[in-house]
Every structure is written in structure tokens, then in C-alpha cells.
Amino acid sequence: MTTMYELAQQDYRQPKDVPELRRYLQAALEVEHLTIPVYLTGMYSIKPGTNAYAYGVIRSVLLEEMLHMTLAANLLTAVGGKADVSKFVRKYPARLPFADKRVPEVRLRHYSPEALVTFLDIERPQSFVPPNGQKPTGWTSIGQFYDAIRRGVTDLEQAAREQEPPSTIFTGVAGDQIGPRDFYNSGGEVFAVTGLKTALLAIEVISDQGEGAHDTIWDSDDKIFGEERQVAHYFRFNEIHKGRRYGRHDLPRTSPSGPLLDITWADAYPIDPMAKIEDYRDSPELKTQAVLFNKTYAKLIAVLEKTFHGRSDLMHHVVPLMVELRDASQRLYRNPHPNAAKAALGLHASPTFELTDLFLAEGRTYADELVARTEEPSQLRGGGVLPSWTRPH
Amino acid sequence: MTVNTTGSAVDGRHFDVIIVGSGWAGSLLARHLGRQNWRVLVLEAGNGGTDTWEGFQDTVRTFSAAVVKASNAAYRTSAAAPFPDVLDLRSTGPSSYTTSGHFEQTGPFPYAGDYLRALGGTGMHWFGAVPRMFPEDFATRTNFGYGADWPVTAMDLERHVREAELLIGTAGDGAEQHRLGVVADPEYQYPMEEIPPSYLDARFHRLLDGRSVTDKIAESAYTLQVYGLPQARNSTPNPAWDDGSGNPYRPRGAVGMPNFGERCVGNASCTPICPVQAKSHPLRLQQDFTDSVRLATRCVVSRVLPGRGGTVRGVEFREYGDPATPSSRPYTVEADIVVLAAHSIENAVLLLASGMANSSGNVGRHLMDHPTLLAWAEMPANDPVGAFRGPGHTSGLECFRTGQGRRKRAPFRIEISNWGWGWSTGAPLSSVARMLGLGGDANGEVRHGGYFGPKLRRDLGQQVNRQIQLQIAMEQHAERNNRVTIDPARYRDGMGNPRPIIHYDLDHRVKDGLYAAREVSKAIFKLLNATDHTNLGVQDDGSHPLGYFTHTPGGDLPPQDLGYRGPGHAAGTHIMGTRKSTSVVDADQRTHDHPNLYAVGCGSMPSIGTSNPTLTMAALALRSAERIHRDLAELHQPVTVATSHLAGKRAAE
Amino acid sequence: MTDGTNAGAAAPNADTHLEAPSAPLERFVRLCVPLTGFSAFDLHGTGMAPLYLDTTRRELGEGHLENFLSRWEQAQAEGKGPAELPPTEREIARALVYLWYTGAWPRIAPAVHAELRRDRPNGESMASATSYPEGLVWRAFGGHPGGAKPPGFGTWSYPPPTLPTEAEIAESITQSAATATRPYDPTAYGALANLLDEESVPPHLLPGACVTRSVPPSAVPCAAPPPETGSGSPAKDVSER
Helix, strand or coil: CCHHHHHHHCCCCCCCCHHHHHHHHHHHHHHHHHHHHHHHHHHHCECCCCCHHHHHHHHHHHHHHHHHHHHHHHHHHHCCCCCCHHHCCCCCCECCCCCCCCCCCECCCCCCHHHHHHHHHHHCCHHHCCCCCCCCCCCCCHHHHHHHHHHHHHHHHHHHHHCCCCCCCCCCCHHHCCCCCCCCCCCCCCCCCCCHHHHHHHHHHHHHHHHCHHHCCECCHHHHHCCCCCECHHHHHHHHHHCECCCCCCCCCCCCCCCECCCCCCCECCECCCCCHHHHCCCHHHHHHHHHHHHHHHHHHHHHHHHHCCCHHHHHHHHHHHHHHHHHHHHHHCCECCCHHHHHCCCECCCCCCCCHHHHHHHHHHHHHHHHHHHCHHHCCCCCCCCHHHCCC | CCCCCCHHHHCCCEEEEEEECCCHHHHHHHHHHHHCCCCEEEECCCECCCCCHHHHHHHHHHHHHCCCCCCCCCCCCCCCCCCCCHHHEEEEECCEEEECCCCEECCCECCCCCCCCECCHHHHCCCCECCCCCHHHHHHHHHHCCCCCCCCCHHHHHHHHHHHHHHHCCECCHHHHHHHCCCCCCCCCCCECCCCCCHHHHHHHHHHCCCEEEECCCCEEEECCEEECCECECCCECCCCCCCCCCCCCCCCCCCCCCCCCCCCCCCCCCCCCCCCCECCHHHHHCCCCCCEEEECCEEEEEEEECCCCCEEEEEEEEECCCCCCCEEEEEEEEEEEEECCCHHHHHHHHHHHCCCCCCCCCCCCCECCCEEEEEEECCCCCCCCCCCCCCEEEEECHHHCCHHHHCCCCEEEEEECCCCHHHHCCCHHHHHHHHCCCCCCCCCCCCCCCCHHHHHHHHHHHHCCEEEEEEEECCCCCCCCEEECCCCCCECCCCCECCEEEECCCHHHHHHHHHHHHHHHHHHHHCCCEECCCCCCCCCCCCCCCCEEECCCCCCCCEEECCECCCCCECCCCECCCCCCCCECCCCEECCCCCEEECCHHHCCCCCCCCCHHHHHHHHHHHHHHHHHHHHHHCCCCCHHHHHHHHHHHHC | CCCCCCCCCCCCCCCCCCCCCCHHHHHHHHHHHHHHCCCHHHHHHCCCHHHHHHHHHHHHCHHHHHHHHHHHHHHHHCCCCHHHCCHHHHHHHHHHHHHHHHCEECCCCHHHHHHCCCCCCCCCEECCCCCHHHCCHHHHCCCCCCCCCCCCCCHHHCCCCCCCCHHHHHHHHHCCCCCCCCCCCHHHHCCCHHHCCCCCCCHHHCECCCCCCCCCHHHCCECCCCCCCCCCCCCCCHHHC
């Protein structure tokens, strides 16, 4: 079972010791990962050349989730933990941990109003969630979860410093951190987590980008990164859902009242949100392609794991795999569903994002090969001249 | 949004500086002077909009929809501020051509490049190559007995070249460029690490480094060595780079879209357009404009206005609303200093139309480009290199650019193309048509043969991945008769402004260089074990490539088919010099004739060596910015009795 | 033509939203499989199938399109390959492949243009701004379209991907080309009997110099004239008996 569901079942409280903090951070990694296939599906099911604004917004949020996942991995590494991708969600629909019990399961949906409702469920700000009775015993939002981590990190580090002799919870190897060198283009820069200050900054980035800072609709990117102010995830999605931009004076609880957006829901490939590989048995070719997609997805996860485990130089292999997934998923969406009854409903095929032990094992073998290749430059057919940027550092 | 004023809003007003043109030179100047708090007006003739995400996406779609993806394919045409396009030229037989569009051409050979009138200028479609010039390039007359010397040396420009490399945002290997001989400091660091070389580059390294090629024209043997190309393209920030602030270099991404373009992702379409804007362009600098800088697009300057005592007063311009029609309104605006930064050819037209700065008779003269010979070949079946990947070229062969060979023939730089036979043959799209046998034979009848299905897919795939191409760019030195003129009585654009009339030719040095380049390409293909497919002469359908000619450098060298393409590195239309009788501007790009009129850009360059000229042009612009700042500061100094007494005394002496 | 005046227009939205895929579309795709060497999955995967059916209909006219499709269907039933089609059908087949491979309708042989009495100029035009990135030529060599589908930083440093062999491609398309009645025979697809083992493409099937940039890709000359026709010659055309 995944760490995040285990945690979500216990009472709402902050981690009491470093091993438990590591569990929380592993859960954070899982939470961030959970959202990625959901956004990928919403984005790549848009027909090319249409819904450009919505595509851009989903893309920007997706990239920020990747940033969050990487920062969560840096946090985990910094406190001496080791990320474990085998606990990632392996199939959809999946439950959103730490959320209000009324939030339905997260499904992979094509670009549609229903998909946007799912996105909004994922990104709902903490302050929008009604208080859970008098005694706050259960989790009600992901923001609350990060708040628990923040307080845990602060208190545990404080306690460590007060020991005699003073110590720290940040015992990870600094060189194992993923830095801006390897990660770019995505909702600000990844930075190394080396102490309390950077740890708190990382947590702030993760929770503010999602939910909006201090109850305004703006996140705090401009403060931290000096970037253009952009509306936080929830509000960016709400704009698409409502088909309007937020105006200058809109508040978190008001509906967007700005200019209309060019949203055309019909320009998407409708898919079956419950699709599984087995549904494709009528078409060997389509099934092969859908399986290939999942194997590539497993490779990506496995290479990411390596980057979390001190091989951040492998990050440049992640992008080509993402690109492969992009192209493969778009080909699937554009194909009619192979099941005649479903095709008659106008449904299309879709990647299922199912992970298995076997696929993960194959993915890890692939990642090991990549490591071996960087250590044996002569194996490159280019012939001995390996550009400096491919060398580990 | 960068554009923050309109023509009508500035009508009749006075600024400290007017800059005509918003390309690299104009943007660097405006940024610099704005930071010194001078009130600057930038007038851009072309359309804007690319500084917004939606506007930029329109250019990407325009590119996608274009049948021929030539250098202006991403940018919409304009009736109000027309510009030339390489598609304007037609080949009509051996050594004959016609042209339509913005240029009139009268020379035996066509000037085969183009430029862009739009916000950001030609800096929008440039490739992004920023090699430095060699120190010897600045004095070809002294060193090698041809061309014109610069009034400054590479050392004089060094500081500004560094600043330009930083502001443009350059990725490169400083140590390698030092070994090449263009960077003096062995410890020099570019802001970003080199753009990764292509797999093809690696094969060239492996197969060519240390091998020798004899150039019969230069009567010399050259040892080949592949060097990386410094590029204005986002790469990994260089941890060793240090500007003294302690901050790391942060690549600048797309304008109007956060988290985009912070690194090159290999779109392989640098020219005409980098869809993610990882390739640097002037709009980035425009984001830095201070509040004292105003920028208006759709304002076509038609004339520089004369002032008293040899000075200029300002400019007259016409503002249009719809680029599809030339209907427009005239306005004037005044300034203490006027800077023309409108592209070398447009600068020349503007000076000629205004009757200014031409006491030497040299305005418009000395037009130069880098005539480029294309040679293409096929790698062996067991050595596919994977064409059409990465930036257009990431490495080159540099040994033919320097040394005593320059006395015998034009020097040349060999670009190793990463885009297969794209430039030479239109591949890979033309590969599809030809392998299918599409389009009919000479009689219009359906062709025999041709491949389909698995055969087509397989053979096309493996053939394209074996395509290699060398792009060999000649230095063309300044010649008086290669020139831009105007004839307003006959050739005007829709708005009534004179169109450029171009007379262009290749002299024997350039032709000898092209001959040598063709010979060298054959030798290189042999070393690569590649099959030469170059055909610069008559084609299967009887047509001749534009720029075709046959030539022999003499002796017992047989004549051979040669040809060239124009990369559009137009330079030399208002060259700089120390003497008023032979040059148009001084070493700071101030016109000799008018103390407050500057003409900046590649037009000021007396020679361009074998380096893509933007970097050097940018350094010159920064140099001029300092001088203009000094001029303005002087102009604004309070006049006191003491200094005027001294001035009077000095004048009396 | 590069002014791209219609570039802002999105692709005609001809796809069948919430409708079953139409039979004519399925037939069109199925018939294009052996012509292109890409499976029905790949052809659908471009997202361009409805647009290309419309484009072809517009370029040829409904009658000529139907004639072509039924003759090609008939030829397949007889076990013939595309290279064995009569000249007019063969040229139309080439134009269709060019459309799938590049996203553009090409300039076709003037004789066929005249024979079909087409009501539009015989030039090359992009089907839509969204079709160019979906061209199959890029996939044929394991690349990506210039200016779209970028592969990521530094990927150009890697060796090129290994491409499927002709036999593997033939195998992959038989799944969707159910009408094929004989095993894959390269000569039915244009392979020259005396060059079957050649690694290189003969020069008359390669592009020559693009004499000016204004020449559209489909009008670029050949690198060499075709070999002389005669008995046993490689260019001998089985359909011209």
C-alpha cells in the first residue's frame, strides 16, 4: 500500500520524529506524482491547434507539479531518506489522500468540464475546506498535510539543535540533491535543500503554488523567483472551467469576472475514464501500443528514481522519455476505441498509466543501463567524444 | 508588453534620443541609454505583437502553415513596411534571374539574403550564431592586401564584445574559443555552457580531427579540427561564470510566458523561429527597458530632418494602423540625437532619401554578405548520423578562415549542418516527392518507378539519416560597386518611401574562395567515406540554381560549376573609418557629416571576416551607447562663466 | 507562398466528436495503409485522417476520389501493389502519400492535373497549420518535425534511433491491411528487381538542388535522370503494358 493512504488514515498530526518525517515526505512525493497522469490526460487529449490557452495553463501546472515532486524528493534526501517509487499510485481511478471525504476518486478524464472539476478538487485551497468539526482529528486538505510537514521539520530541527552536542536532521549527502543545473523550464527552479531555510522555502513553494498565498488568488512566485505574477493553480483552473479570466479585483471566493476565454470543449478526444489495457484486447496493435506506453511510463518513473538517488545528471534522460509519452499518448487519443460499442459512443483509446512490478523492474534495468552508459563513454557510437554536459558531476 | 506609445502620441515632442529600429542594435542602445535615464524613443517600422504569448503563437502557426519554411516564413507580410524575402528571387537560366518584391536588383548576381521589418527586427529570424571575429579580420588591408581596415582593433572592442555576449545570452566553451584564437583570455567563461554538440559533430571529430586537406588555390595544406560554435541559445548555466555579483547566471526564457524556453529543447527550426524562444531575440532586452524608454511600432521613418549647422533635428515618420494597407499619417518628432538602427540596407535608403551623411559618396556602397557554397553528401549505410536534429549547426571547421591563404582567395568558414540536405535540396519534404516519383517528367507525364509503402518508409528513413551538408561561408570584402541606391521617381513602396535598388556582384577573390571551398568539400567527403551528391550546375529538369556560374582560378585548374546562397548578413553600407573622404561614420558610428546623427549596425563594418556579424554589431552598438551617453551628458552640462571663458579662449587659440 | 494569411485558422474540425467513426473514413484510412507503410493506428494517430479525406476530396473532386479508392481496392483484391496501378491512379496514390508524409497537397504531374480537369491551381499547399507537425516523414527517419514536437535538450548528441526493417514494417501493416491477398513483395511497391540488396537509393529517386528557395518541395528536381528504359531495365513499368 502506498504511504500516502496509510498516513491519511491516521489522525491529523505533525511527524514526531525523523523516521516519521521521512514517511511524510515519501507520502508527499506520492501525492505530487498522483496528479501528473491526471493533468497529462487532460492536456494531451486536446485536439491540436485548439484550446491553446487551456493547454498552456494545464502545462504550466503540470510542470509545477513536477517541480514539487522534485523538491519533495530533495527534502526527503536532505533528511536522510530515500525515495521509493514502487509505492506510487499504479492505476486509476485513485483516491486523493488528505482530502475531504466527499471528494470523489480521481479519474483520468479527457479535456472536459468534468476533468476541470477533478483538477479543482486536487488543487482546492485549504481555506476553502470547511473545518472538520470541533476537534481537528482528520485530514481535510493537502495544504494541511504540508503544514504538518512544515511544523514537523521546524520542531524536529529545533529539537536536534538543542541536543548536546547540537545536531541536525539534515543529514543527507548534499551532492545527492537535484539542482537548477539539471531541472529547468518548470515553475521556477529546483534548488538544493541543505538546511532549515531551504527546506522551509521548498515547502512554501510547493504549497503556495498550488493554493495561493495568504488567501489571495496570487501565488508567491514573484516573491521567490522574481517571475511574473500568475494566478495560483486552483484559480487558473477555475478560469478555464468558468471560461473567464479573473479580473484585477476578484477575490478567492468570487467567480472570475474578467474577459471571456476561448474554450471549446468539443475539441478534445473523449475517452473512457475507466479504461484498462484489458479493454483493448480486440485490437492487438492498439493493445501493443497502450502497453508500450505503460512500459515507457515505468521507465520514466525508474529514471526519476535514479535522479532522486543521487544521479541528478540523469535528468536529461527524463525529458526524451516525457516526449515519447507525449507522442505515444497523442497517437492513442486520436484512435477510435477498439471496442465497437465504445467506439459507437464516440470514445477514443487512451493511455491507462497502469504500473506493474514487471514494468517497474524493466524500467529499473533500463535506468541501470543509462548509468552504465554514462560510465562507459566509449559505448556511444559517436566515437569517444562525449560532450562535457553528459558527464556526471 | 513592450510597446508603450504610438506615433500620434509623440507627434511634435522632443526626446533625448530617437532610435530608428527595434532589432538587436536599437534594443541594446535603448536599454543602455534608458538605464542612464535618458528619454529614448524607439520607432519600429514593422508590426508588433510578438511580445505577447498569443502574438508569438501566431508566428509559430504562420511558420507551420508555410509551404516553404524559408527565413521569413513565420512572419506576416506587410504592405506598409514591406521587406525582402528569399522567395522573391527566381532563377531563369544559367546566370539569369528575376526578382519581385521589396528589392530591385541590377547586378550580374542577386543579393540573395533577406531581412525582417517587425518588432525585434531580423533578430527574430536570425539563427543565433555568435562567433567572434579574429583579430586579423579587422585589418585585412594591412595584413593581406585587400579590403578595408577598421579604425579599431579586436582589443578595442573586447570589453563590449563580452558585454554583448552576456546581454544576448551566449552559450559557449571559452577555453576552446581561446584555442581557436578569437578569445584572448584563456580563463574566459561564457554565461552558459556550450550547446551540446550534435552526434554528427562527434562523427566529424572522430573522422576529421588531425587529418590534412590541401587547398590548391591557397597552395597550402590545412589540418582539420572541429570546433564548437558559440550560440545565443539557452543552455546549462555555467557555474564558473562570475559577474562579480555572486549570483549565478539565469537563462532568460520566453517573453510573455513564464517557465518556457529556459533551455533549448531541439525544435530544430532556429531560423525562422524558435517556438520556445530558447534562441535569444531582442524582445528579451526590450523587457528591460526603463520607464524613460518609449517604443512605438508601425511607425515608418521616411526622412531625417536637418537642423542648424550640420546637425539633425529629428525625424519625419508615418504611422499606419493596418499592415495590409499602406494608408498612414505623417508625424514628426525631435531629439538631441538621432540613431539609425534600421538594418544596413534600410539605413542606407534612409540616409540617401534624406540626402544626409554622404559627403564621401559612400552611403550605400560596400554592400557585403557571406556568399555561401552548399555541398551535400550521403554517409555510408553503416554510419547514419541522424539529420534534422538539434540547432542548425553546432560545430564548424575553422582552419580556412585565417592565415596567408587569404592573400590568394577569400577565407571561409565551414558550418557542419545538422539539418541534412534541407537548405540545398529542400529535404526531407523534397525527398518524399522524389522517392515517390511525384510531379511528372519533363513532358508533364506521370513518372515511372518510385517507391511506396514499406519500401518507401524504410529507404526514405535510412537515406535521410545519412544526409550531411557543409555550408561554406565566404568572406566578401568591401567593394565600391556592390551598393544600395534609390530612385524615388521609379521605385517606391506603397507608402511612398523609396525601395532599395541593389547592385551585387562577386569578385574573383570570392569566386576563387568558392572554388577552393568546393574542392575542400570533396576532400572532406572522401575522408568521411561519404558519397558526394553536390550538383551546383544544370539540374535534371534543365533549371539552373540561383547564383550559378562556372569558374576557374586559372593555371591548370579545370573550370567547375559553382554557386552560392545568401545568408543575409548584409553589411558595409555606411562603413566606419577615420577619414571623412572615404568613410561615412567614425569609430563610434557617428556620421562624419552630422555631429548628432549616428548610423549603427552591420552597415558600419568595413569588413566582416567569416563570422556571423551580429555579435560584433552588438558590441559596436554598446560602444556607441557609451559615446551617446557622453555626448548627451556634455550637452546637458550647465554652462558657467568660467567654462565658457575657457571655451572662448580655446576657440581663440 | 509564405504570407500565411490563413495561418490563424485552426484545422477544419471535421472529426466526429461523440460520433462513431464514419465508414468512409475507416475505408480511406485502411486503403492508405499499404500506400504509406504506416499502420491504421499510426494514420489515425496523426489526428489528421478526417482533414486529409476532406483535403483529397477537395483537391480531386468526389467522383475522382471514389474512382481512385475503388480502383485501388480492386487492385488490392487482385493482389497488386501500388506500383502496379495505372499511371493516373499511381500519381494520385503518390499525392496521397505526400499528404500523409508532409501535411501538404503536392504539385502533381501536369498530365494528371489536366486529365482530372481540376478547378484549382496545380501547386503545393499545406492542408492546415496543424497538419505540418503530423507529417509521417519525420517518423520515417525517427526524427521530429522542424519547429514542433521537440525531443528535449541535448538529444541531438545521441546516435540516431534504429529504424525498423522493410520486413518489420511490412509485418506491422498487414494487421490493418486485411485486404492484402499476397505476401509482401517489394517489387509491387516499386523496388527495382536488380537493386533489391542495394543499401543506397538510386540518384533519380533523390532530390537535386532546390534552385531557388521559392521552389516548393514537391517541385524540386531529381538528382539524376531516370535510367534508360528498355528490356529488363529497372524502370520498366508493369502497368504500362
